[in-house]
Amino acid sequence: MAAQVFFIIGTSTGFGYYYVEKCLKEGDKVVATARNSSKLSFPDATKDNYLAVDCDVTDGASVTEAFEKGFAHFNRIDVVVNNAGYGLSGEFESLSEQQIRTQMEVNFFGLLNVTREALHYLRDKNSPSGGHIQQITSIGGQRGVPTFSIYCASKWAVEGYTEALSHELKPEWNISLTCIEPGGFRTDWAGRSMAFAEKKHPAYDHINAKETMQKRNGTQAGEPKKGAEAMWEVAKMKDPPLRLVIGSDAYTAIMGKLKTYGENYPKYEKLSNSTDVEGYQRPS
Numbered sequence: 001m002a003a004q005v006f007f008i009i010g011t012s013t014g015f016g017y018y019y020v021e022k023c024l025k026e027g028d029k030v031v032a033t034a035r036n037s038s039k040l041s042f043p044d045a046t047k048d049n050y051l052a053v054d055c056d057v058t059d060g061a062s063v064t065e066a067f068e069k070g071f072a073h074f075n076r077i078d079v080v081v082n083n084a085g086y087g088l089s090g091e092f093e094s095l096s097e098q099q100i101r102t103q104m105e106v107n108f109f110g111l112l113n114v115t116r117e118a119l120h121y122l123r124d125k126n127s128p129s130g131g132h133i134q135q136i137t138s139i140g141g142q143r144g145v146p147t148f149s150i151y152c153a154s155k156w157a158v159e160g161y162t163e164a165l166s167h168e169l170k171p172e173w174n175i176s177l178t179c180i181e182p183g184g185f186r187t188d189w190a191g192r193s194m195a196f197a198e199k200k201h202p203a204y205d206h207i208n209a210k211e212t213m214q215k216r217n218g219t220q221a222g223e224p225k226k227g228a229e230a231m232w233e234v235a236k237m238k239d240p241p242l243r244l245v246i247g248s249d250a251y252t253a254i255m256g257k258l259k260t261y262g263e264n265y266p267k268y269e270k271l272s273n274s275t276d277v278e279g280y281q282r283p284s
Contacts, residue, residue, distance in 0.1 A: 004078035004235070007031045007070050009057060009114055011040060014187035015136065016083045018228035024049060026232070031070035031077070057084045057110030067117045076126055079235045080118035082111045083136045085154075089213055090197025091204040092149045099198060100150050107154035111135060112161070123173045130174030132235055135162050137179045139250040143257050147209040159243075166242055178240045183250030184220030185227050222247040 006023045010016040011032040023030045024044035032040055033055035040052045051073045055066035071077055085107040088099060115133060122131035140148055141155030159179050166177045187193075196210050230246045245254050265272070276282070 003027050003029060005029045005031070005070075005074045005076050006079045006081060006235070007033075007067070007077045007118070008081040008083060009033050009055060010083040010085070013193075014224050015182070015185070015228050015231065016081070018225045019081060019083070019231060020050075021225075022229050022232045029074055031066070031074070033066055057113055058105050060113050063113045063117050067121055071121055071125055077118075077121050077131060078126075079132045079134065080114065080122070081134045081136065081231070081235075082114050082118075084110055084114070085136070086193050086195060087148070088151050088195045089147045089209040091147060091201055091207055091209070093201040094197035094199060094204060094209075095150060096198050099195065103150050103195075104154050104157070107151070108157045108161075111158055115165075119169075119175065122175050128174070129172075132176045132178070132240060134231060134235065135177070135179045136231070137181050139181050139183050139245060139247070139253050141179065141181055142245075142254055147207060147212070163242060176240050177242060178234055179243045180231055180234065181243065181245045181250055181254070182227055183222055183245065183247030183253065184216070185222030185224050185247065186218060186220050187224045221249045 006019070006028055008016055008019055008023075008030060011020050012034045016032075020030050020032050020042055021044070024042060027049075029049045030045075031051050031053060032042070033053050034040055035054065035056055037052035037054045042050065051070060053066045053069045054062065056062040067077070086103075088095065088103045090099075115135075118131075118133050122133070123129050135158050137158050138151075138155045140152045141159040144152050162177050162179050169175050169177075194213055196213075227246050234240050234244060245251050
C-alpha cells in the first residue's frame with residue numbers, strides 16, 4: 001500500500017495522537033498539528049516522515065500557515081483529518097450565549113476553515129489532484145443527546161454541510177469526504193476536556209450533567225487506539241463512504257435511529273404527500 005501524507009488536526013491526545021502513531025508505524029508521513037506543537041512527541045517520528053506545526057482552527061490565518069508549512073515540507077497532502085473539537089455539557093437554558101458561540105466556533109466554523117484550505121490543496125496544489133477529507137463528527141451528529149444540545153447542533157451542522165459539499169465537487173477532482181461518527185471512547189473528551197454550563201438553571205433540578213459525565217468517564221465502550229486505527233483503515237479505502245460509525249454503541253444507536261425513521265415517516269405518508277399543487281407530476 002502506497003505511503004500517504006496525512007494532515008491531522010488536534011494530535012496532542014486521544015484519537016489524534018493514536019492516529020499519528022498508526023500512520024508513522026505503517027510508513028505514512030504526517031503533518032501533526034496542535035495549538036502548541038512543541039509539546040508533541042512520537043516515538044517513530046523523523047525529519048523525513050513527520051512535521052509538527054501550530055494550528056488554531058478558529059484562526060483562518062493560522063490554518064493557512066499550517067497548510068503552507070505542511071505542503072512545503074512534503075510537497076503533497078493526501079488525507080486531511082478534521083479532529084479538533086470538544087464537548088459542552090449542560091441543559092440548553094443553563095448555557096451562556098458565549099459558551100454556545102464558542103462551541104460552534106470550534107466544532108463547526110473551525111472545521112470549515114480547515115476544509116476550505118484542504119479543498120484548495122487537494123484540488124489545486126496536489127499533482128495529480130485528489131485526496132480524502134475526514135470529518136471526525138460524533139454519533140451525536142445523528143441523534144440528540146440530553147445535556148448536549150449545542151454539541152449535537154455543531155455536529156449535525158458538520159454532517160449536513162459535508163453531505164451538501166460532497167454533491168458540489170467535480171468527480172475529476174478525485175476528492176472524497178467521510179463523516180466518521182464515534183460513539184463513546186475512553187479519551188479526555190468526557191474528562192478534562194469537557195466544558196460544563198456556567199450557571200445552572202433552577203428548573204432542571206432533575207438533571208446533573210457533571211455528575212453524569214463523571215460517572216461515564218472511563219467506562220465507555222471504545223478504545224481510542226482502535227478507533228484511530230479504524231479511521232486510518234477508512235483513509236486507505238479506494239471508495240470510502242460518506243458516513244461511518246465507529247464503536248459498538250454508535251452502531252447500535254444509528255441502527256435504532258434508522259428503525260425509528262423507517263417507522264415514523266411512512267406513518268404520516270398520506271399527510272406528507274397531500275400538499276402538492278394540483279396536477280403536479282412527481283419525478284420518477
